[in-house]
Amino acid sequence: MSERGIQWFRFTAPANFYDLAGRLIPWFAALTIALFGVGLYMGLVVAPSDYQQGDSYRIIYIHVPTAWMGMFLYVLMAIYAAIGLIWRIKIAEIMAKSIAPTGALFTFLALWTGALWGRPTWGVFWVWDARLTSMLLLLFLYLGYMALHAAIDDRQRASNASAVLAMVGVVNVPIIYFSVHWWNTLHQGASITVTEAPTMAMIMFVTLMIMVLATWVYSIAVVLARARVELLERERTARWVQERLEGERR
């Protein structure tokens, strides 16, 4: 390995990861607050009303970022789980486990805000639209992953078993998506599409992107914090943990 550049593998060592995460979390937490503040202000106050949907469209600023994040985090979780299973990297296992609750939360929020948005625009809280249904199934996949992880007492076995489940799930996500899509179009045609009008005002687009960024940094901060706690629990007998905790007590 060359002398220059960042040695990424350094951070697969638990102690180094713990320190790095500890240093990063405050920054990402501050960014989260700032971006949510700006994004929500722009979304709720600055951005104009939609000429068709009025003010109810503003749910998009929560709905779309959470939906994207919910889907993306599942893939990321599966990647970490695979890395942990194949190369036996403990940090990857911990990251996969730490991502799951945040991903489930975002998926749930996407469904919830979708229901709230559906009421004024479609007149009902829930339609069995292809996207809604596949998001609901995604939520179930998250819940299954977390339930399996929690059901197995041995931590190593829990990580490995749920990693297999995450990988099976990620293979299935596109199959589920397309079959659900097909199922719906088969029944009622394109009477309802969730897709927005392709032309979107610049201010709305910028606000949306700020909110997307906000959910990103929020996820990073929360996942790292959760991973840190999990790491302490797993390594509670290790020397580096004793040293760190002594240092914090002083």
Add this chain to the structure above:
Amino acid sequence: MFRPLLALLRRDLTLALRRPQDALTVVGFFVVVVALFPLGIGPDPEFLRSLAPGVLWVAALLAVMLSLERLFSDDYRDGTLEQMLLVPEPLGLLVLTKIFAHWLITGLPLVLISPLLAVQLNLRPEEILILMAALLLGTPILSLIGAIGAALTLGLRGGGVLIALLILPLYAPPLILGAGAVDAVMHGASAQAHLSLLGAMMVFALFATPWATAAAVRIMLD
């Protein structure tokens, strides 16, 4: 290479035949669940007919799911499964053989009893034929995917309930395609696309799931 697999198949089938109540319970569950639907939603023949594909498929899916726990648990408890890890044959093939035996015991009877229930729900002969074809292609998928869940919950408290949460979301595609095939025929369309996709899914599951199941068995016996 295939002799040990045949021996395993014969052993699993013999065990099942010595205790036929296990397989019959699954069929009984299937019949009872379907019989309960008209009680819940009313006896109107046309309405029942329109619901029949979904009702039959969901009932079949739940029946297969309930039978999954027994796929590995007996062998796990008496140590046979551990011995299988030591056999020179690849674990994936052994697992596939066990899944095949499991399907013969539980999936196939469901396919064979389904016309009777379909008649009760007022499906027409050509629709029943498609239903059987769809179940014939679909129930192996259910067994194959379910085996992953069965392996992942080996030796866990409340494993049966956990299996449901793990694999029912994965059952959505075969359910959609299987019930959709019958639905298409009911509406005068061709079921060929549904059946082709269902077949493709079965081939893919046949290829991929035994290895995932084998990996899960290894992890849980670790």
